[in-house]
Amino acid sequence: MSIKVRFAPSPTGYLHVGGLRTALYNYLYAKKNDGKIILRIEDTDQSRKVEGAVENLISTFKNIGIEFDEGPSQGGDFGPYFQSQRLDIYKDYIQKLILNKSAYPCFCSSDRLTKIREKQSENKEPIKYDRHCLSLADSEINSRMNNEKYVIRLKIPNEGEVIFYDQVRGKVSIECKEIDDQVLIKTDGFPTYHFANVVDDYLMGITHVMRGEEWLPSTPKHVLLYQAFDWKLPKFIHLPLLLNPDKSKLSKRQGDVAVEDYLSKGYLSETLINFVGLLGWHPKDDREIFNLDELINEFSIKRVQKSGAVFDKEKLNWMNGQYLKEMKISTILNRVVPIFEDAGIDISDTRKFSAVVENARQRVSTLPEMIEHSIPFYSEINFIEEDKLILTSESSQKVFKVLSDKLLNSNDLQEINIKQYIKEAGIETNVKGKDLFLPIRLVLFGEKHGPDIALIISILGKKESIKRLTNFH
């Protein structure tokens, strides 16, 4: 059986990290099994439409590196399917259900429905439609359909259970009497999520429906729809909820949930893939760093967990730092150029820029943080009075003079040589330990603690190092 999966977001304006997780797991599963993944925009709720949402979604997937395998062509890529362009299809399919008595029109006003609900909640009964319109005569239905607004509802069987198997949760069953006669077509003629989703999954040949756990309660209705059409069920896989560290549901209120926000804050797409890839699924061993190809190789639905997955930002920071340390320096340089330029740093000396970035990437968890570690290499330092006292002391002055002479006479400013010069300057001036190192670092870097002095000198280069040692303000 060839596998086909889908990512089917409603366009709410941005890609939620939970959406990325769903898309990614579908993608991993498809790629691992020589299958296909499609993107389907579930945009039948006219009231929730957001301008630019789809473009945004597509460009985020592009940045992240997830590609889809099928769909209407769009600028050389496969574009998404849009449910709003498939309304005629849903109209055809609802007729089939009306004909076989699995669905029926309902003319009840919203006032009436509100009243029923109020009464049910007063009596502590389940909130359900009371099937008032189910018993209307065909002749009445036909004439009212021409003159009144109506919805089409799914007729849930009066008794029995809906049973299905979820590949993460196992057997799931629910009594039919607990399920409401779900609206399938709204008064505006648009299908609801449930109806369009099932019709499309069937017509598009989806073999595995993999989505967030929040859709598990909808699945019995979907199963009933498949049964009403006499269609074969796809496999269902419901992925665990994403949680905040306090175990509440991950939501916008508690911080960033939009993938694009993470990207714009300087998290690498490689990190996001890796991090989100481990939210709800465990590899065979304790390994944590995986690129996309490795995730494809390792991924298995069998190791998707049932319990919620905590979105731990500290781990994300750690992981991004790991990526920054390991990544090819040329790749990082390309990505940080705009960040340095925006900060007004002159990066025309490419040797220096590369050395500065090499130093900074060892110390940060995101790209923009590199700026604060790099500024001391570029800007003139203005010392406070307290520091000036240290720098103008007799011993500091002696050390600076000897060291700058050594640098001036050196033909090879490798770190190992610089270390030797510092050592010799200490011996020749008889200044040791803190009294030797602290003033040198301070005069060169403006801080008492920081990178290794030999590294600072090698990054600054001979001219700038001598200038800083001999001429400070």
Ligand code: GLU
């Ligand atoms: N449109 C639903 C969403 O916004 C899709 C759920 C599903 O995958 O069936 O997530």
